[in-house]
Amino acid sequence: MTNPTMVVSPVGAIRAQDGQFAVQVDAAFRPALKGLEGFSYVQVLWWSHWLDQPEMRRVLMCEQPYVKGPAELGIFATRSPLRPNPICLSAAPVMRVDVEEGLIVLGYIDAEDGTPVLDIKPYSPSSDRVRAVSVPAWCAHWPMWFEDSGEFDWAGEFVNAR
Structure with missing residues (x-):
């Protein structure tokens, strides 16, 4: 490439x-x-921009960011702002x-x-919404709709938030 x-x-x-x-x-x-x-x-x-540092761009794996998640996740399986870009x-x-x-x-x-x-x-619902979505078991209890996310205890989901 x-x-x-x-x-x-x-x-x-x-x-x-x-x-x-x-x-x-x-x-x-x-x-x-x-x-x-x-x-x-x-x-x-x-x-x-606050995380745009060469060492942070090299982070490809993270240790259990989510309480119910696996012990290790690839950065592309997270919504973390630490990314290659x-x-x-x-x-x-x-x-x-x-x-x-x-x-x-x-x-x-x-x-x-x-x-x-x-x-x-x-x-646009015609291009951004997907009807048959599946997610891994460790995050299946997360809200399925944006509007429900505001009431969800997100702090309880992250290992470092405790």
């Missing part, structure tokens, strides 16, 4: 302060927001879109203030 050079530039940044969340889109990309109004969710691809994906509820201000106000996103946003895609 060849190693092509890739250039990735942020289109904006996460704004997360005082329980308020938004994507602030850079002025050059604001026209790309047209038509996003009306979508209730977006997929936000963001760069885990620290690209993260979050589905986020859209509260409103302001094209002129370049603002997508979100109900919540699991990214820090100032996090670079690489891309934004509308969530």
Whole structure:
């Protein structure tokens, strides 16, 4: 496999302060927001910049991150921001879109203030939702729907959260 050079530039940044969340889109990309109004969710691809260190990019295995998980997991079997390329994906509820201000106000996103946003895609059930999903037994008790995740005891699922 060849190693092509890739250039990735942020289109904006996460704004997360005082329980308020938004994507602030850079002025050059604001026209790309047209038509996003009306979508209730977006997929936000963001760069885990705080963990973008050479040693963290080499992490391929992790010791039991989940209480009910196996003793060891490959990083691709986790949602960890430690990755060979620290690209993260979050589905986020859209509260409103302001094209002129370049603002997508979100109900919540699991990214820090100032996090670079690489891309934004509308969530579309026809391409993003899968009817017959299967997961390993160790995580089968996790919520099957995003809306149920807010009430779930996620802290109780992670070994280091105890």
